[in-house]
Structure formats: C-alpha cells, structure tokens
Amino acid sequence: MRLLQLIGRVVLTFLGTTGRLALFAGAGFSHCVRPPFYPRIIVRQMVDIGYYSLPVVGLTAIFAGMVMALQTYTGTSRFSAESAVANIVVLALTRELGPVLAGLMVAGRIGASLAAEIGTMRVTEQIDALTTLSTNPMKYLVAPRLIAGVVMFPVLVLIADIIGVFGGYVVAVYKLGFNASIYIQNTYNFVQAEDVISGLVKAAVFGVIVTLMGCYHGYHSKGGAQGVGTATTNAVVSACILILAFDYILTEMFFGT
Amino acid sequence: MSQTPPKIRIRDLHKAFGPKVVLDGLDLDVGVAESVVVIGGSGTGKSVLIKSILGLLKPDRGSIQVDGEEVTGMKPGDREAVNRKVGMLFQGAALFDSLPAWENVTFGLLAQKRVTRAQARDIAVAKLAQVGLEAEVADLYPAELSGGMQKRVALARAIAADPEIIFFDEPTTGLDPIMADVINDLIVKITREVGATALSITHDMASARKIANRIAMLYDGKIIWAGPTAGIDASGNPFVDQFIHGRAEGPIKMAVRK
Numbered sequence: 001m002r003l004l005q006l007i008g009r010v011v012l013t014f015l016g017t018t019g020r021l022a023l024f025a026g027a028g029f030s031h032c033v034r035p036p037f038y039p040r041i042i043v044r045q046m047v048d049i050g051y052y053s054l055p056v057v058g059l060t061a062i063f064a065g066m067v068m069a070l071q072t073y074t075g076t077s078r079f080s081a082e083s084a085v086a087n088i089v090v091l092a093l094t095r096e097l098g099p100v101l102a103g104l105m106v107a108g109r110i111g112a113s114l115a116a117e118i119g120t121m122r123v124t125e126q127i128d129a130l131t132t133l134s135t136n137p138m139k140y141l142v143a144p145r146l147i148a149g150v151v152m153f154p155v156l157v158l159i160a161d162i163i164g165v166f167g168g169y170v171v172a173v174y175k176l177g178f179n180a181s182i183y184i185q186n187t188y189n190f191v192q193a194e195d196v197i198s199g200l201v202k203a204a205v206f207g208v209i210v211t212l213m214g215c216y217h218g219y220h221s222k223g224g225a226q227g228v229g230t231a232t233t234n235a236v237v238s239a240c241i242l243i244l245a246f247d248y249i250l251t252e253m254f255f256g257t
Numbered sequence: 258m259s260q261t262p263p264k265i266r267i268r269d270l271h272k273a274f275g276p277k278v279v280l281d282g283l284d285l286d287v288g289v290a291e292s293v294v295v296i297g298g299s300g301t302g303k304s305v306l307i308k309s310i311l312g313l314l315k316p317d318r319g320s321i322q323v324d325g326e327e328v329t330g331m332k333p334g335d336r337e338a339v340n341r342k343v344g345m346l347f348q349g350a351a352l353f354d355s356l357p358a359w360e361n362v363t364f365g366l367l368a369q370k371r372v373t374r375a376q377a378r379d380i381a382v383a384k385l386a387q388v389g390l391e392a393e394v395a396d397l398y399p400a401e402l403s404g405g406m407q408k409r410v411a412l413a414r415a416i417a418a419d420p421e422i423i424f425f426d427e428p429t430t431g432l433d434p435i436m437a438d439v440i441n442d443l444i445v446k447i448t449r450e451v452g453a454t455a456l457s458i459t460h461d462m463a464s465a466r467k468i469a470n471r472i473a474m475l476y477d478g479k480i481i482w483a484g485p486t487a488g489i490d491a492s493g494n495p496f497v498d499q500f501i502h503g504r505a506e507g508p509i510k511m512a513v514r515k
Contacts, residue, residue, distance in 0.1 A: 036370075125351040128313050132345040133365035133414075134337050 024142075024216050031136065031143040041144040049110050049145075049211075050152035054159065056109060057102045061160035064097045065089060065167025073176050085178070086186035089168035094195040098160045100247050103206035106156065107213075107239040114145060114214025115235035119221035119228035127219070142215045146208065153207030154200040161196065198254045205250060206243050213239040262325050264289045264422060264454040265310065270319035272305055279305050280316070281478025292448055292455040294465040294486075296500060297475035298509065303458035304348075306475070307424050310456075311345065312336050323422070341369065344420035344453075348427040350411040352399035358385065358410050359395035365418045384413040387450075388443055405436040409443070416447055423448060425457035429464045441467040462501050474500060476509065 072088040118141055121127050130137045165187060172178040214235045221231035263286040272280040279302035287293045297303050308314040310321055312328065321328050328339055344365075352361045359381035366372045372380060382392045388409040399407055408428070415423055428444060429437035441464050448455045448468075459465050465472055466486055473483035474497050482494045489501060499507030 121353075124349055125347045126353055128308070128311075129345070129347055129351040129353070131313060132311055132340055132343060133368055133418075134341050135364070135368045136333070136337075 020220075021212075021216055024219070025212055027138050028142040028146050028212065028215065031139040032147055034139075036139070038140060038144050041140070042147050045144050045148035046152050048113075049106070049148050049207075050155055053106050053109055053152075053156055056105050057156050057160050058163050060101050060105050061093070061098065061164035062167035064101055065093060065164035065169075066171045068092055068097070068164075069168035069171040069176070073172070082176075082178075083186065085172055085176070086168070086183045087190040089172075090165055090187045090191045091195060093164040093168070094161050094191060094199045095251075096199075096247070098157045098164055099199045099202040099206060100243065102157050102160045103153070103203065103210065103243045103247075104240055106153070107206075107210045107243060108236055110149075111210045111214040111235045111239040112232050114211060115218040115221070115232045116228055118215055118218025119231040122219060122221050123224055123227060137219075142219070145211045145215055149207035149211030150204050151207075153203040153210075157199055157203035158196075161199065194254075198250070201254075202247060202250050205246055209242045209246065210239045213242065261289055263287055263322075264291070264324060265456065266320075266322040266325075267306075267310070268320045270306070270309065270321065271317045272302070272309060272314065273317060278478055280309070280319075283319070283475070283479055285473060285480055285483070287454055287456050290452055290454055292445075292457070292468055292470045293473060294457045294459060294469035294471075295473050295475050295480075296459060296462070296465050298460060298500070301475050302478060303460075303475055304426060307345075307426055307456065307458060311340065311343065311424065341418070342421045344415035344418065344423040346408075346411050346415045346423070346425045346428055348430055350399070350404075350407040352407055352411055352414070354399045357396050357398055358390075358402070361399065361410060362395075362413045362417050364414065369418070371418070380417070381413070384417050385410070387416070387447065388413045389439075405432055405439070408432065408436075408440055412440070412443060412447070416451060416453075419451055420453055422454045422456070425455065425459075425468075427459055427461075428457060428468075429459065429461045434463075437461065437464060438467075444468050462503075 068089045069085055072085045073082060076082050076084050076088070118127075121141070127137045127141070130140055169180075169183055169187075172183050173180045217231040217235040217238070221227045265285070265287040267283060267285040270280050270283040283306065285293070285295070295303055295306065305314060309316045310323070310328070312331070316329055319329070323339055323342070326339070328336070331339065353364065356364070359378050360367070362381040362384050363372065363377035366380065367374065367377055378395065382395050385392065385394055390406065390409055390413070394402070394406065394410070399410070402410060425444060428440050432440060444455070444457075445468055455468070457465075457468060466489075469486045471483060472486055472489050473480045474494070475481070476496055482492055482497045484492060489497065492498065495508050499509050
C-alpha cells in the first residue's frame with residue numbers, strides 16, 4: 001500500500017506541475033501578443049540574454065569545434081577518410097552541438113538569474129506591488145523575457161555555429177595540416193540550409209524552455225532566501241533536462257523517417 | 258457617515274489555507290475618508306484580509322464591496338480599474354530594486370500612461386518632498402536607501418496616483434520608535450491631505466492609536482471588537498485589554514510551549 005501511495009503521489013504531483021506550467025506558459029504567451037508592450041524591458045532582456053551571453057557561448061562553441069575536428073580526424077584517418085572532417089564538423093555543430101551546448105550554457109546563466117530575480121521579487125512582495133500599481137506581472141515580467149529568449153537564442157546559436165566552424169578550421173588547418181581553401185570549400189559545399197535552420201528552430205524552442213523555466217520557478221517560489229535558492233536550482237535543472245529531451249524530439253521531427 | 262454607503266464593506270469573509278482556517282466569517286465596514294486600523298497578533302490573518310481586498314488572494318467565500326461594487330470574482334480588467342483607486346504600502350516597502358526611486362514613485366502613473374516620463378520625474382520629486390525626502394533621493398536605487406527612507410519612498414509611491422483608498426501593511430515594523438512616529442505622522446498628514454480612506458493593519462499599538470479613527474480587533478478569524486480609538490481603553494473586552502496591554506496571560510492563548 002505504501003508503494004501505491006507513493007506512486008500515486010508522484011504521478012499526481014507530476015500532472016499537477018505539468019498543468020500549472022501549461023497554464024503559466026499559456027498566460028505568458030498570450031501576454032506576448034496583447035498590448036501594452038514594454039519595449040524598454042524587452043530590449044534590456046535581449047541585451048542581457050543575448051549580448052552578455054556571447055563570451056560564454058563563443059568560448060563553448062570554439063572549443064566544441066576544435067575538439068570535433070580533432071576527434072573526427074582520429075576516427076576518419078583510420079580508414080583514410082580525413083576529407084570528411086570538414087563535413088562532420090559543420091554538420092555536428094549546426095545540427096546538434098551549437099544549439100544544445102549554447103542552450104545548456106545559457107540555461108545555467110540566464111535560467112538561474114531569471115529564477116533568482118523573479119523569486120526575490122516574489123518573496124519581497126514586489127510582484128504583489130506590481131499588481132497594486134495596475135501592472136500585470138505576467139505581462140511586465142514574464143512576457144518580455146519569453147520574447148527576448150525566443151529572439152536571442154537563434155542569434156546566439158548562429159554565432160556559435162560560425163565560431164564553432166572556425167574552431168574546427170583552426171585545428172584542421174594549423175594542427176592537422178589541411179589545405180585552408182579546400183577545408184572551407186568542403187564546409188561550404190556540404191552544409192545545407194536545412195541543417196542550419198533546424199538548429200535555429202531548436203534554439204528558439206530552447207529559448208522558450210530556459211526563460212519559461214526561469215520565470216515559472218521564480219514566480220512560484222516561496223519561503224524567503226531558501227525558497228529562492230530552490231527555485232534557482234529547479235529552474236536550471238529542469239531547463240537542462242527539457243533541452244536534452246526536446247533536442248531528441250525535434251531531431252526526430254526534422255530528420256526522423 | 259451612517260447615510261453614505263461604506264467605502265469598503267466586507268461580509269462573512271472566509272479563507273483557509275489547507276486545513277488552517279485564517280478568516281472565519283469576518284465582517285468589516287470602512288467609511289468614506291475614515292481611517293480604520295485592524296489590530297491583532299501575528300498570524301491572525303491581517304495580511305490575508307488586505308490581500309483579499311486587493312485581489313492578490315482569492316477568498317473561499319464571502320463578499321467584499323468597494324464603493325458598493327462586488328470585487329470578489331471580478332474579471333481581471335475590472336479588477337485593474339478598482340485597483341487604480343487603491344494605493345498600498347507594503348510591509349517590506351517592496352520597492353522595485355531595478356528602478357531608481359523616482360521611477361518607483363511614479364510607476365503606477367507611468368503604467369497607466371497618465372504622465373510622460375519627462376513629467377514623471379518632476380511629479381516624483383514633488384511626491385518625495387511630501388514625505389520629507391530631498392530631490393537627490395530621486396536618483397538613488399532602493400538598495401542605497403535606509404529602511405526608513407525606503408518606507409517613505411514606498412509611501413510616496415502609494416500616494417502617487419492620488420488613490421481614494423490606501424492600505425498600510427504594518428507601516429512601522431522594523432523601524433526605530435522615532436522613525437516609526439515620523440511614518441505615523443506622515444500617514445496621518447497624507448491621508449488627510451488627499452482625503453483618502455485608509456485601512457491599516459498593525460500590531461503596534463502606538464501606531465494604531467495615532468493613525469486610527471476607529472480600531473477593530475481581529476482574533477480567531479473574526480472582528481471581535483470595533484470602536485472609536487478613544488474608546489479602546491474602556492472596551493470592556495478581555496481580548497482587547499490583553500492585546501493593548503501586551504500581557505502574556507489572558508484569554509488569548511499563544512501557541513507556545515511552556
């Protein structure tokens with residue numbers, strides 16, 4: 001009986017959370033398209049999420065590209081298919097590594113800061129204060145962050161793709177002795193619009209996941225500093241897991257047969 | 258006053274959190290331009306009362322009328338119209354720490370697009386002067402202000418939109434006695450100046466005596482006594498007597514282990 005109770009409670013909690021999250025997301029998105037809008041806040045969030053994430057995303061991408069070139073060279077050289085290095089690097093980066101690694105890094109950076117900021121506003125009654133000042137907190141706090149996430153993640157991932165390919169190029173040309181122009185030619189010939197676009201669509205979805213998780217956990221945090229800490233952890237962990245899960249689902253949708 | 262309908266009229270208000278009943282059939286009237294202070298111990302549901310009126314919490318049942326208009330179960334749009342008549346001073350000031358003081362003060366006005374950003378600054382400086390703060394404070398961020406100054410900026414924000422009703426949630430908590438008295442004086446002065454109806458909750462009797470026309474005591478989810486401030490010492494109610502004299506012994510039993 002104990003076991004059944006436990007299973008029941010876990011299932012109910014899961015369904016309850018899913019439902020609350022869906023309602024929260026629905027309310028958040030509906031406020032994205034209904035006035036009034038807060039352009040100043042949207043721009044500020046875009047700078048926060050986009051511009052200030054560039055160093056971390058750039059560093060992640062360049063090392064990912066470099067290590068990809070090194071590893072695929074080791075693999076392909078065993079059956080003298082070294083020329084495939086350029087192809088594999090660009091494919092892996094645009095389809096998978098760019099969006100997923102950038103998503104995970106920004107989940108840590110942005111998910112945590114959103115949850116901490118909104119969570120603190122919740123426990124210090126600032127969210128209640130918004131309501132009393134005829135401002136809808138969903139519209140003022142959540143909607144601008146969702147918009148900024150959806151817009152800036154693809155931009156970040158596009159930059160990550162370029163930097164990552166460059167990282168692969170550097171290793172291939174300067175360490176592995178590839179011909180520079182042939183490497184670029186191979187990359188350029190092989191990559192297709194579909195590869196890049198699928199990566200950018202993934203990025204937009206990850207942008208929603210990260211900002212939504214940050215806002216949701218922050219918004220529902222309670223109980224002072226400890227509650228905010230829990231909210232921050234939950235935001236980052238849930239965002240990371242959802243990114244990996246949705247990565248599979250989206251890949252299946254794009255390329256599955 | 259008995260002829261005009263009350264500004265706020267609460268009947269049979271119930272609210273429970275899980276098994277814990279907080280409000281259990283509360284009735285309260287607040288007349289136009291009257292200042293009512295609800296006193297009661299910690300955890301008796303004073304904050305729940307104010308948050309229910311503001312729509313931040315949804316009461317389980319009962320009626321809350323503001324200006325004769327039922328506000329429980331209101332649509333969000335209508336709710337916003339009601340909240341436009343309302344100002345609220347939060348216990349912890351609840352200033353937006355990403356915004357400077359002047360933007361905090363005029364936040365409601367800017368949100369309602371009643372003023373432009375250029376006008377807002379001048380209004381903020383005037384409102385800050387009303388609560389005894391210098392113009393320099395306008396550009397400081399909440400983290401750079403002392404507790405008393407934060408409270409005053411929050412007070413300026415509560416009155417910025419010339420509300421008809423102002424709620425004060427523990428206005429003197431966390432302040433030294435002198436600053437508490439300064440805040441009390443400001444509350445009396447300002448509610449009189451804007452002619453607003455005030456509903457405050459506090460457990461600070463000095464504050465209650467100073468700002469109230471009428472005092473109501475909340476105990477066990479109900480208003481157990483209400484009357485003019487002058488009559489509180491002769492209420493004849495053992496609960497009220499125990500509370501205003503701050504005695505541990507009496508009919509109110511605190512949940513402490515002996």
